[in-house]
Amino acid sequence: MKYIISGTNRPGSRTLVLSRYVQKLYKEAGEDVGLIDLSEVGLELLGAATEYGDKVPPVMQGWIDKINAADGLIVVCPEYNGSMPGALKYFIDHWKYPDSYEYRPIALIGLGGRFGALRPVEHLQGVFGYRNAFIYPERVFITDVFRVLDADGNLTDARLATLLRSQTVGFQAFTRALAGAGIDANSRLKKAQIK
C-alpha cells in the first residue's frame, strides 16, 4: 500500500486538508492509499533522548513498519521558515536505513505562500536522494495556499487540480514500472530475505 505523509503536526493544518484531497484523487484513480497524519504519530511521546534510527521507541515502530512496507510514499510538505517542518524531519530521522529509504518510490507535493514550498521540497529531494530513494520527477507546488484551498478541501485553482491528478496517475505508473522490473524497495527487501 502507498501512504501519504501529511508533513506537519500543527492543529488545523492545511497540509492535512490537502493530503485528504490527494487521498481522494488516488481513490478516484482506483487505489486505496493510507494516510499518515503526523499529529497521530506521537512525536511528543518520544522524550528528549531518543536513539533515532538505531533503536526506535515502541510508540514509533508501528508507523515505521508502514513506511518500510510502502510501495510508494507521497510526502505533502508545507514550508516552515524556508524549509520542512521540524516534526517531519524528526519523523524521517527515526526511519531505518536502508530499509525505509533505499529504492523506495517517493512523490513530493509542496504548499506554502509565494514560492509554493519549493525550498522544502528541494530539501526533501536532497534527503531522499542522499538515501537512494526513487524520486518521481513530477513535483507539484501549491503557491498561495491560503487563497486556493479552503478548510473543506475545495481547491479553487483548476490548473493545480489538473497537476495533482497528473501526478497521481503518473506516480501509479512509476511504482508499477519499478515493481514490475523488480527494482523497487519492497522487491529488493524480499530478495534480501530469500537469500
Ligand SMILES: Cc1cc2nc3c(=O)[nH]c(=O)nc-3n(C[C@H](O)[C@H](O)[C@H](O)COP(=O)(O)O)c2cc1C
Ligand atoms: C511556523 C510556520 C512557518 C511558516 N513559514 C513559511 C515560510 O517560510 N514561507 C511560506 O511561504 N509560508 C510559511 N508558512 C505558511 C505555511 O506554509 C502555510 O500555512 C501552509 O498552509 C501549510 O501549513 P499548515 O499545514 O501548518 O497549515 C509558515 C507557517 C508556519 C505555521
